[in-house]
Amino acid sequence: MKRATRHAEGAERPWMDVRDLWTEALAGVMARPVRSALTTLGTVLGITTLVITIGVATTAGNQIVGRFDALTATSVTVTVPQTPPGLDDTGPLVDWSGTDAVQRLAGVDSTAALADSPAFTSVQVRSSNVNVPGGTSAQTLAVVAASADLPAAVRGAMTVGRFYDAGDIARRDQVAVLGDQAARLLGIHRVEDAPAVFFNGQSYTVVGILGGIERERQLSTAVLLPPTTAADRLGLEDVTRVLVNTALGAARQVARQAPIALAPGHEDALTVVAPPDLSKARDGVQNDVNGLFLVLGLVSLVVGAIGIANVTLVTVMERVGEIGLRRALGASRRQVAAQFLLESTTIGLLGGVIGASLGIATVVSVAVAKDWTPVLDLRLSLGAPLAGALVGLLAGLYPSLRAARLEPVDALRAPS
Structure with missing residues (x-):
């Protein structure tokens, strides 16, 4: 949906609302499904690792402390x-x-x-x-x-x-x-x-x-x-x-x-x-174990973020002609940046949703195999997709800004 806003000089420039931006972003993601899937895989692995490590660590820590309760607290x-x-x-x-x-x-x-x-x-x-x-x-x-x-x-x-x-x-x-x-x-x-x-x-x-x-x-x-x-x-x-x-x-x-x-x-x-008082001991054990595995999960997540940033930057370089055409038709720098930023955020969000689902399924499977009671933090389950979106957002900042800096004439002259 296109709307018009009047600038101080009296010229009109088409303005793209949020729904249009999402539509364009999804179209950009789906235009190269294989590449988008491989890019999303990096975030999926990072989020999955994060959820699994924290979930399994919490479950195992609860099991260890439970045994400690039974043998020592009495x-x-x-x-x-x-x-x-x-x-x-x-x-x-x-x-x-x-x-x-x-x-x-x-x-x-x-x-x-x-x-x-x-x-x-x-x-x-x-x-x-x-x-x-x-x-x-x-x-x-x-x-x-x-x-x-x-x-x-x-x-x-x-x-x-x-x-x-x-x-x-x-x-x-x-x-x-x-x-x-x-x-x-x-x-x-x-x-x-x-x-x-x-x-x-x-x-x-x-x-x-x-x-x-x-x-x-x-x-x-x-x-x-x-x-x-x-x-x-x-x-x-x-x-x-x-x-x-x-x-x-x-x-x-x-x-x-x-x-x-x-x-x-x-x-x-x-x-x-x-x-x-074993409540403090329980918190200490779980915090120590969670802290260790949290670092490992974050490392995996950083690797996924680098993959998103790299692929988004390559995508910008491949779509120089498209960017020049959009600018020539009246798209502002902000709109160009927002489109690529939404594409990387969408990839991160999809990776977060898939990774969180796989991570939760793995934690439950491990708990069942070990005859443990699975312990899942609701905040982690709900926050993992948001973390994926945030990773995609941060990873797409530089490529988006680079796309926004392209001048229409230079972009149209660039080889496609």
Whole structure:
């Protein structure tokens, strides 16, 4: 649609509205479909890479943090000093039965008490009391006293035999449970024949092997004894640590209540290690991962922009005659620049739409293949086409200005 505007000199010049500009721009793009498709491909690859990298990074970061939540955000550890200040003559600060009070707290899944000492972190343990040439030599292992509910507290499971129970503790049986790595080092794989381990001049019958330990993994290389047996034979009497597993979201509340339940009136003497605020950790992980992949996506996008600029410039040089004819028929420099600018913007917009669609489809496919929950930022999905259009706009600035500077006479004289 052509309209006329009157200049100060009284001459009329045809004026092209926005719809006409879009029509001319689309005609210019469709006039060379193969070249336009190849040019759009650069933007498609850039936008697709951008969406995929950010989408997959966000999804993977959410999965990593989710696992971090499950394994770490539910663990509370209470450390008990060996010599409680002001309580030397009144007995231990935390009794072995104190975990029962913690177990009754809301949100607590499992608890266990441990007693260890620097004197028993490196004990020479043998699976035979007789030195046999070629036999299993002594292994340096830790010896720890633990309550009967330890397997659940360390998220482990008995791979062989059983864990000692309340009856073993009450009878003060001279039994032991080995961590799976300790059992491997000692060459013990079965307990049907009642194998024994020997250290400090005493023997202990192995009744089970504890494996799959996810928390306090150093216990996989330890010898675990009932509290009463450890107190009688080794002097390991006082609880030094209490392990607490909570429901997700209850850890911080349990961390405040557990010392009171374990040592009423002396809770300040206990040290509690609670999970940090994972909302900040989640943001930090995702921001770091997103920042890394954002740079890679932007590099791809810049490559696409250079392709658009190069092809648009070549198009301007090929259409010098057309530009001269338009100028001769009354088109202004602004109109010529706007036409080529809209052509490059249209190419960028098409590339953004196609790239965003391919990127979203890829992110969802990866999430399905990995059995993850896809996480897509709506702002990224909607902003990708606009980013493509912006790339096309910026890439077409120089070619458009060059086309606008061509004089009609010079353009018409140029070879076509």
